[in-house]
Amino acid sequence: MREGPYFLLEYELQWFAKDGEGGEKTEPATAKKLKDARNEGKVAKSQELNHAVSLISLFLMLKIFISFVSDHLLSGFSMYNKIPDIINESIGGLSVPMVHNVIQNAMKSILLILAPFFAIGFSLSVAINVWQVKWQVTTKSMMPQLNRLNPLSGFKRIFSKDSLFELLKSIIKIAVITYVAYASIKDHQNELFLLYDIPLLQVILLVGSIVIDTGLKISLVYFIIGIADFFYQKHKFKEDMKMTKQEVKDEFKNTEGNPEIKGRQRSRMREASQRRMMQSLPSADVVITNPTHYAVAIKYDAQQNAAPVVVAKGEDFLAQKIREAAKEHHIEIVENKPLARMLYANVDVGQEVPPELYQAVAEVLAFVYSLRDNR
Secondary structure, X not given: OOOOOOOOOOOOHHHHOOOOOXXXXXXXXXXXXXXXXXXXXXXXXXXXXXHHHHHHHHHHHHHHOHHHHHHHHHHHHHHHHOHHHHHHHOOOOOOHHHHHHHHHHHHHHHHHHHHHHHHHHHHHHHHHHHHHHOOOOOOHHHOOOHHHHOHHHXXXXXXXXXXXHHHHHHHHHHHHHHHHHHHHHHHOHHHHOOHHHOOHHHHHHHHHHHHHHHXXXXXXXXXXXXXXXXXXXXXXXXXXXXEOHXXXXXXXXXXXXXXXXXXXXXXXXXXXXXXXXXXXXXXXXEEEEOOOOEEEEEEOOOOOOOXXXXXXXXXXXXXXXXXXXXXXXXXXXXXXXXHHHHHHHHOOOOOEOOHHHHHHHHHHHHXXXXXXXXX
């Protein structure tokens, strides 16, 4: 057996935990954590779905408004082709008002063409975002975060699992969209060779039709990718929001308070309630006992209450304290086991006796009043 010096190494078992301090994140996120994350702008949202809806709306509108766009483009081309002739025919040549008028007409024409696209595109973009994350405005996500300037954190983000997944998703997305675009344009290759032999208006319509048809196919594929990405983002957000058992305990302590402190607070409140109850005990007319387990003090004042009122009640040790106080203040103690149990279980301190117990309590009070009269 080999002998030699032995070294004791101290180590922290928590270092070997799967997800840092607190252990593995196995608990679903609490409502408070989800609310805090939402207030900070952290929600499950797919940008791919937003882009897909925007593309579909763009190409659908082009298909609907293709004649409207082509008419305005042709009228704009014809107007700008006449500009050299207008300049030559004018006496003063090119002037500032003339340039201003041309630019103004061009801007109006461009805005007239783009207005429906902007309006519908913006409306659909807002609608798809509200559908994904509901409506809540927050500015915290726009606040500068200094930790993003840390080169080490940036390096970790670049080579993280999420970044590699996004890279793989982008490669697959580009490959699929490229194939769809190639297949769609290939179907129209015979029509493309006719572009040099047909009038300009037909060229615009043909090119527009090919572009719109290809764009719609790409948009539909992109939309399917966006739907899949939406469900993935939901799943990823749910996994990222998971908490360790220690985090759940800490949050409960922070929101609900430390259980030990709350227990002490409840104990103090119970003691204060018992003190108030014992202070009101001398006004009782009778104490009904079990005889040792329960004690209920009853008071009846016809001018203040329609029925007798329970002013104090207790079990075991507290019942003994009530009996001792009753003897000290010369309050009659009547043994009635069923009535004592019923009153203790069904009537709180300060409440009136229920109608179903009127008869039994009235008999006890009548007995007590007769004893007083005899004295």
